[in-house]
Amino acid sequence: MKRISIILLTVTITLGGIVFCIACRVTYESKKFEVQQKAKDAFVKALDFEFKSRNLEKTFSFKYDGVTPLTADLPDSVCIGGKSGMHWYRLDPVKHRMNITTDINVRLLHSLTLEETPLNTDSLNEIWKEYLRRSDKYLKVALSISVLDKDGKVKVSNSSQSPWYTPSNLVFTIYIGYACEIEIMGYLHYSLWEMMYIEILFYLLLYVICVYVIYKISINVIVRMKSMRQKEVVEVPVIEVVQEMANTPIRSYVLHDNVVFYAGLQKIEKLGGGQEKLQPQSCQLLELFLKAKEHDYILTDESIMKELWGGKVINDRLHKSIGRLRSCIQKVEPSIDINRNTSTTYQLLL
Structure with missing residues (x-):
């Protein structure tokens, strides 16, 4: 059991x-996923606030999911004039989908505005953090802002002084402008414990309770099944006397499915199967067990020795007799057994 x-x-x-x-x-x-979505939404508001503070005439819509369709009239390059003259720049379709707006005019407005007054990483980072607090998310954030040249290489890069941010903490990447884009990468610092310490404690408590309850229920079921197996009683009706020889009836008992004990003939027989001859002493012992039906077929050592040897204490003979009877029975029906119930009793298990 242990x-x-x-x-x-x-x-x-x-x-x-x-x-x-x-x-x-x-x-x-x-x-x-929930934290990342709120972080993106908060950054949209922070960027919107930054552009409005520059008195841009148009607003924009944030498209980060990468499903913005490429328009049929999207040119493969664009010409932008500056202090150094007119320059042609090739457009990147992937970056086009990750831009904050699909409006070409707004993109151009963003490019011209940010060329004169670039975004300040620390300032934008603080605005983003403030909008996150309004969403009840008190997390560490960091930004990396890079200006790309006409070949798509980083020309100027400015990052928050946050040593913890790594590619694994990257939440989003967006682009602003029209060619020579400004690339903004947002990072978020969070841990498993910070995000769900309440849930972890709840699951841990639930885990302990469930393990304890399931274990106790399983043990009780096993103990009950074992007890039922030991106390299982198969009805042993006395079959009608079919023959008498020398005034001695042939007493017959049904022990199990199709298993009959013929006390008068001193044998156990399985209908349609084999049979086993019993010695007189084994036959007498088995009948003693069957007559103890009201006591769940339990006999004490004293009562057995009294019937078989007139009350003499002969433990060795008792144990050998029990073993001999058990062996004979199980040759016919292995499911029938005789167990040592306590230190002074035996029980017939039918």
Whole structure:
């Protein structure tokens, strides 16, 4: 029983641990997606605030998901004039989808405005952080702003002084302007504990409770099944006397499915199967067990020795007789057994 308990506890803890990890993983991914979406929305508002402060005449719409369709009239290059004259720049279709607006005029307005007064990383970062606080998200944020040249290479780069940000913390990448784009990369610092410490504590408590309850229920079921197996009583009706020889009736008992004990003939027979001859002493002992039906077929050592040897204490003979009877019975029907019930009793299990 102790071995079964250890195995059962180990299995319950293992399965519970797997479910606990899966629940934490699913919750973490859900929380992570929610935080990233709020971070993107907050940055849109921060950038909108920055552009409005520059008195731009048009607003813009943020398109980060990469599903903005390429328009049929999108040119493969654009000509932009500056202090150094007119220059042609090739457009990148991928960056086109990641731009904050699909309006060509607004893009041009952004390019010209930001060329004169570039975005300030620290200032924009603080505005973004403020909008995040308004969404009840108190997380560390960082920005990296780069200006690309006509060949798409980084010409100027300005990043927040945050050593923690890495590619794994990248939340979004967007582009502003029309060719020679400004690339903005947003980073968010969060941990599993920061995002779902309440859920972790709740799942841990639920895990402990469930493991304990399942373990106790399983143990009770096993104990009950074992008890029912030991106390299982198969009706043993006395078959009508079919023959008498020398005034001695042939007493017959049904022990199990199609298994009959003929006390008068001193044999056990399985209908349609084999049979086993019993010695007189084994036959007498089996009948003693069957007559103890009201006591769940339990006999004390004292009562057995009294019937077989007149009350003399002969333990060795008793144990050998029980073993001999058990062996004969199980040759006919292995499911029938005789167990040592306590230190002083035996029980016939039908």
